[in-house]
Amino acid sequence: MILSTELVSKYLKSLYFVDSASPETLRAYKLDLEQLFEPLGVEKLHLVIRSKTVDVEVLPQQIKFDLEDVNKAILLNRSRWAKLKINTKNRKIATLKSFFGWLFREGYTQTNLADQLVMAKPARRLPRFLSVDEMIAVFKALNQAIEGAKDNDKHKRLLQERALLSLLYGAGLRVSEACQLQSKQIDRHQKQLRVLGKGQKERVIAAPQFVLEAMSALPPSTGPSIWGQQPLSTRKAYDIVKQAGERADLTQPISPHALRHSYATHLLNSGADLRTLQELLGHKTLAATERYTHVDFLSLQNCLENSHPLSKKGRER
Numbered sequence: 001m002i003l004s005t006e007l008v009s010k011y012l013k014s015l016y017f018v019d020s021a022s023p024e025t026l027r028a029y030k031l032d033l034e035q036l037f038e039p040l041g042v043e044k045l046h047l048v049i050r051s052k053t054v055d056v057e058v059l060p061q062q063i064k065f066d067l068e069d070v071n072k073a074i075l076l077n078r079s080r081w082a083k084l085k086i087n088t089k090n091r092k093i094a095t096l097k098s099f100f101g102w103l104f105r106e107g108y109t110q111t112n113l114a115d116q117l118v119m120a121k122p123a124r125r126l127p128r129f130l131s132v133d134e135m136i137a138v139f140k141a142l143n144q145a146i147e148g149a150k151d152n153d154k155h156k157r158l159l160q161e162r163a164l165l166s167l168l169y170g171a172g173l174r175v176s177e178a179c180q181l182q183s184k185q186i187d188r189h190q191k192q193l194r195v196l197g198k199g200q201k202e203r204v205i206a207a208p209q210f211v212l213e214a215m216s217a218l219p220p221s222t223g224p225s226i227w228g229q230q231p232l233s234t235r236k237a238y239d240i241v242k243q244a245g246e247r248a249d250l251t252q253p254i255s256p257h258a259l260r261h262s263y264a265t266h267l268l269n270s271g272a273d274l275r276t277l278q279e280l281l282g283h284k285t286l287a288a289t290e291r292y293t294h295v296d297f298l299s300l301q302n303c304l305e306n307s308h309p310l311s312k313k314g315r316e317r
Contacts, residue, residue, distance in 0.1 A: 008033055093118075172263035
């Protein structure tokens with residue numbers, strides 16, 4: 001069977017129309033497949049995403065390759081991925097497994113090449129999260145910067161920064177959800193956000209008053225996005241959050257994921273149940289939410305000091 005890069009186009013369109021993959025997912029898969037096919041002479045896959053169409057072109061011509069070529073490309077990529085972090089490597093392997101599995105199911109190949117790709121087992125790490133005091137410090141430093149901003153452009157950027165941080169920590173949005181948020185998804189009367197999550201699945205999130213106030217303080221948008229004519233890029237969002245942590249003199253860099261993790265952790269520590277948190281975070285399974293049942297060790301220490309019988313007796317002496 002001779003394969004061509006035209007099948008990449010069909011595969012990505014299948015992800016988009018059948019599996020409702022987001023534009024961000026398509027771009028990530030495109031980059032991974034570019035790396036796979038690079039040894040075969042494919043320099044770049046041109047992905048065009050519109051509201052109702054997804055087009056993939058390979059210029060200057062369609063390049064064909066056989067299964068032996070693909071096997072060689074897989075071996076070359078394995079060596080290139082050797083120094084990557086396990087999670088990054090696994091994401092790339094997952095892309096290839098998905099693509100090769102699709103080729104096999106659709107009858108383009110007689111062998112499922114996905115079977116020869118094995119993902120490494122990552123070390124289970126607790127999600128990074130900030131303490132309540134750290135979050136207060138981040139917003140305090142940001143509000144002071146807003147009050148002291150004399151330049152209009154800087155003031156506008158800081159208002160957008162506060163809106164982003166409020167969505168991540170105050171509503172627990174994924175970074176992609178916050179970046180793609182549109183004005184029509186904000187219901188100020190009901191104090192709700194209607195968010196399109198993974199697989200274009202909609203969920204309704206209660207929005208605290210400080211989140212709504214941060215949204216209302218944004219400059220009038222010139223497009224459907226709350227950020228202006230275009231959605232905010234995830235790369236820009238990461239930079240914004242990192243700068244917010246630096247402004248507050250935090251000891252470690254922070255990310256959008258850390259703010260979402262902090263949202264989940266602080267709600268759990270305040271008594272929220274896992275089922276409710278699962279709905280708020282948009283997790284398919286409860287197992288994904290259970291990652292957040294880690295313990296704030298400072299809270300644990302305080303609890304032991306205040307509740308343990310021997311600790312009580314020690315204070316009574």
